[in-house]
Amino acid sequence: MKFAIWILVLTAVLSLFSLIIGEFLPTGTSQTLFVALFELNNPFRAWWFRLLLGILSISLTVCIVQRTPTLIRQAFGIPVFFNQNVLRSFKSYRRTNQPDGEVWASRLFNRLGLSYHRIEKGGYTALSGKSGGLSRLAPLLLHSGLLLLLIGGLIIGISGYSLHVRGSAGNIITNPEWDFALRIDKFELFYHPLSINQWVELPDGLRGKVVRVQNDSARIELSGHSGKVHYHWFPKDSLENDFLISKGGELTPYQGNIRSYVTTATILVDDSALFEDRIEVNHPLRFNGYRFYQTSFETGGVNTDVDTIVVQVQSDHGTEIVKLTPEGDSVSLPWLNWSLKPGSFYPDFKLDQDMQPFSASGHLHNPAMRIKLFDDNKEVGERWVFKQVLGNMGGDDLPLSLHIVNLVGVTTRPADYITVLNVRKESGGWVIWAGFIFVTIGLFLGYGLNYRQAWVVIVKKPEGNDEIHLAIRCSNNDHGFRERFDSILTK
Amino acid sequence: MNQSLDVTFFYLAFAAYFAGLISFVIYTAILRKLVHRTGAMLMLIGVVCHTAAFFIRWYLSGHIPLSNMYEYLSLMSWMAVVMLLFLYMRYKQPFVGTFISPVVFMLMVASALLPKDINQSLMPALQSIWLDIHVSLAALGAGCFVVSFAASSLYLVKQYIPTKNNDHIYRKQLLIALICLIGIPIILTVLLRLTGITPPAPFSELSFVKAVNGEAQTTMSSINIGSWLILLGLGFIIGVIIVPFIWSKERVNSNSSFGGWVFILATIALLWGGLVEGVFLKFGWLKLTHNLTAGNPDQSVKSAWLFFEFIGAAYIFGLIISIPLIPLISRISKGISGLKTLNLNQLDEVSYKSVALGYPLYTVGALFAGAIWAEQAWGSFWSWDPKEVGALIIWLFYSGYLHARYQKGWKGSRAAILVVAGFLMLLISFFGNYFFGGLHAYT
Numbered sequence: 001m002k003f004a005i006w007i008l009v010l011t012a013v014l015s016l017f018s019l020i021i022g023e024f025l026p027t028g029t030s031q032t033l034f035v036a037l038f039e040l041n042n043p044f045r046a047w048w049f050r051l052l053l054g055i056l057s058i059s060l061t062v063c064i065v066q067r068t069p070t071l072i073r074q075a076f077g078i079p080v081f082f083n084q085n086v087l088r089s090f091k092s093y094r095r096t097n098q099p100d101g102e103v104w105a106s107r108l109f110n111r112l113g114l115s116y117h118r119i120e121k122g123g124y125t126a127l128s129g130k131s132g133g134l135s136r137l138a139p140l141l142l143h144s145g146l147l148l149l150l151i152g153g154l155i156i157g158i159s160g161y162s163l164h165v166r167g168s169a170g171n172i173i174t175n176p177e178w179d180f181a182l183r184i185d186k187f188e189l190f191y192h193p194l195s196i197n198q199w200v201e202l203p204d205g206l207r208g209k210v211v212r213v214q215n216d217s218a219r220i221e222l223s224g225h226s227g228k229v230h231y232h233w234f235p236k237d238s239l240e241n242d243f244l245i246s247k248g249g250e251l252t253p254y255q256g257n258i259r260s261y262v263t264t265a266t267i268l269v270d271d272s273a274l275f276e277d278r279i280e281v282n283h284p285l286r287f288n289g290y291r292f293y294q295t296s297f298e299t300g301g302v303n304t305d306v307d308t309i310v311v312q313v314q315s316d317h318g319t320e321i322v323k324l325t326p327e328g329d330s331v332s333l334p335w336l337n338w339s340l341k342p343g344s345f346y347p348d349f350k351l352d353q354d355m356q357p358f359s360a361s362g363h364l365h366n367p368a369m370r371i372k373l374f375d376d377n378k379e380v381g382e383r384w385v386f387k388q389v390l391g392n393m394g395g396d397d398l399p400l401s402l403h404i405v406n407l408v409g410v411t412t413r414p415a416d417y418i419t420v421l422n423v424r425k426e427s428g429g430w431v432i433w434a435g436f437i438f439v440t441i442g443l444f445l446g447y448g449l450n451y452r453q454a455w456v457v458i459v460k461k462p463e464g465n466d467e468i469h470l471a472i473r474c475s476n477n478d479h480g481f482r483e484r485f486d487s488i489l490t491k
Numbered sequence: 492m493n494q495s496l497d498v499t500f501f502y503l504a505f506a507a508y509f510a511g512l513i514s515f516v517i518y519t520a521i522l523r524k525l526v527h528r529t530g531a532m533l534m535l536i537g538v539v540c541h542t543a544a545f546f547i548r549w550y551l552s553g554h555i556p557l558s559n560m561y562e563y564l565s566l567m568s569w570m571a572v573v574m575l576l577f578l579y580m581r582y583k584q585p586f587v588g589t590f591i592s593p594v595v596f597m598l599m600v601a602s603a604l605l606p607k608d609i610n611q612s613l614m615p616a617l618q619s620i621w622l623d624i625h626v627s628l629a630a631l632g633a634g635c636f637v638v639s640f641a642a643s644s645l646y647l648v649k650q651y652i653p654t655k656n657n658d659h660i661y662r663k664q665l666l667i668a669l670i671c672l673i674g675i676p677i678i679l680t681v682l683l684r685l686t687g688i689t690p691p692a693p694f695s696e697l698s699f700v701k702a703v704n705g706e707a708q709t710t711m712s713s714i715n716i717g718s719w720l721i722l723l724g725l726g727f728i729i730g731v732i733i734v735p736f737i738w739s740k741e742r743v744n745s746n747s748s749f750g751g752w753v754f755i756l757a758t759i760a761l762l763w764g765g766l767v768e769g770v771f772l773k774f775g776w777l778k779l780t781h782n783l784t785a786g787n788p789d790q791s792v793k794s795a796w797l798f799f800e801f802i803g804a805a806y807i808f809g810l811i812i813s814i815p816l817i818p819l820i821s822r823i824s825k826g827i828s829g830l831k832t833l834n835l836n837q838l839d840e841v842s843y844k845s846v847a848l849g850y851p852l853y854t855v856g857a858l859f860a861g862a863i864w865a866e867q868a869w870g871s872f873w874s875w876d877p878k879e880v881g882a883l884i885i886w887l888f889y890s891g892y893l894h895a896r897y898q899k900g901w902k903g904s905r906a907a908i909l910v911v912a913g914f915l916m917l918l919i920s921f922f923g924n925y926f927f928g929g930l931h932a933y934t
Contacts, residue, residue, distance in 0.1 A: 001894055001897060001898045002898055002901070004894050005891050005894045005895050005898060005901060008887050008888075008890050008891040008894065009887070009888070009891045009909070011887050012883075012884045012887035012888050012891070012912075012916070015880050015883060015884050015887070016880075016884050016916070018880070019877055019880045019881070019884075019927070020795050020798075022875075023795035023877075023926075023927055024795055024796075044875040044880075153872075153873065156872070162870070162871075192611070192612035195611035195612055196608075196609055196611055197608045197609060197610055197611065197612070198611075198612055255614075256612070256614075257612055258614070258615065259612070259613075259615065259618075260615045260618070261615065280615065281615040281616050281618075281868055282615070282616065282618065282619045282621075282864075282867055282868045283867075284867070284870065291870060293868075293869065293870040295869070295870075422869075422870050424870045424871070429866075429872075432862075432872055436859050436862075436863070439854065439859070440855055440859065443850075443851040443854060443855065444851070446851075447847050447848070447850070447851050448851075476847065479840060
């Protein structure tokens, strides 16, 4: 028992040490010889911590082996008997004289709610009663359960398989170890309805916190640059609780108001869909021993949309300004009898290895737009127009030059989300569950039931009343049991 | 901003508990039945208000109010008061109120300092039935540990009997205590400073408002005092760990532990120091290298150095508070030692009963329900996350205590020290959100 106390306290102290040292020396930091020797930058997986858990397991095993016979006997066997000399050493020892000792003791056991056995020995009769014997199984269940938890943890540690996969809608994720594939069908974000303490975006782009919601309006707390706080009422319709914030140079949804993020995925076996399920936090997809957890999502950058592109057209007839909408209607140039048909807008124009244009990002690093030129309804050429660089790219000899002078109605939005899933498979889960069940039942038996014992020794006196020696013991509520015992004796 | 109704009820409960505490303290001085009955009645009124606050908040938020530190601490305090009333009636012992109500008061002050915003928008991970099971059972279990801490503290104060005939031993013990609690922190600080071993420069801080508004401003504050405090904190922790161990051979009376007595007084002084420091931080009268009260804690950069800095500052506050009160503390301690209406067995039994109720609740709630929820939400029963490790350490201390009670030589003072250590770990784990990161950083 003393060893168990020391090992428990030592494990507690070293866990605290590991917790703190782990904060100072996170995994991946540079290592000195001392740190490397004791694996201090991953202390909970260090050899000395594993050794400690090993010693704890041995201690538990020894305890189980040593105590099982006694505990089983106490739970199910005949209780032990004591003579009057032993009873005298009990704190609860009492002595009385009664005319018919056995009848009196039988009544006492009944009133205490104990079942009892009796033996006759030279000169005295000993009775021993007990109730709540099942509670004696508690230490056995508790220690076995804890041992199972440690074994389960070890099995998971050895056999555990963990992998992070990423994908956006339409992607099919495969792995050499899987005999199936996972298709990401869609990824959705859901927001909480507007409520108190949410951060919202106001019509002018500022952000504030909702402090009160009333019918169609909400009272917003705004912090000024000086630190002074202002309150204003705004119509609820004008407030956005799904807005973007800048994080590491990228725009990303503000997560504080997100109710859930959900990936809808389909398991494919031999290219045919087996079943579809939703994967969200607290709701993993389970298939064939594998579990898919929704861990996070990534924004995959931003997309920029532009309402209107203001283009300067230079020709022999002079300089004119036209306003074009990407993929919008044609705009005529009356002085040339031509019209411009705007095409796709590329916020960050680049050419790939095959000299094909693409947008390298959603940021406005090199805005460009494809424009087709028509003479009546006949296409006469195609141009790329730019903001950063003057000049044209199209390869025609048409006598005009186009240049973007302004972008109007620029809005940014996240690009397609990338869902991040954690895939796990392990074989020790049931051992852990068995450990939980054992310990929980053990706790219930140990602290919910009372192991109550009473002993009576009757010494027959031929000339008068029998001499009765009594003692009791109770595992959990000794005080209460003794009070009841005394009250029965008094009566 | 208008205060919500639940907070009004919380403050009503706070006021009632405070009045109850005053009544129990007065009872200790004058021993009148009416006074302790008034105290118990005030505690009962407080618990009714507290219960109302809990359910109103549940109604207002739309979910069980256990999603932030204030709500957790509030439920923990509620459980401690319920236990107080139960034990008061069970043992018909007014002193139960005298030793539990000051700890409840401390917890209520700490609760009052925490942000009380109602969170109607639970983050995805918290939208689970396991929130109700895991956090409520853990908070109720922790409430029981509060009571056992109070009983064990009083046990450690009462068990020490000053010996008049052995002054040389007393002087020796006192000298070692002073070396541990004042000498080691100062010597360690000076030595480490002289050898150039100092904690790193402070970390930058991005407060919540600034991050949301996109104004990524970095505020640097001075490390000079902070690094001294960190070393002092570290020294104090070392000293207070040594204190209970060094008198086993010098003990005059086998049932009387001077080390245990010093340990509990130092712990109580530290707790009061930490509480006063919390008030100073709350009102901006003190700033550590990080401003703890700026915005939401989960948005600020966390650092384990800050933990030692906080302890160092609490140590200074504890010294400032306790040194002028030494004559009073000594008198109260002697008074408690001499109390005949309160015996050590009763205190031991109250402490055990509380742990016997709290231990199953905490094991099933904090560890098992938490592990099952973690498996469902994160895919792993156990991740060695700081909060998980904290819960494990608490559990190990209380497991040690339960074993100690059945072991000769470990009963009494040593078992009580384990209870106090478990409770300190409970506080470190609870307030660890300010110092350590990890998967539970949002709570």
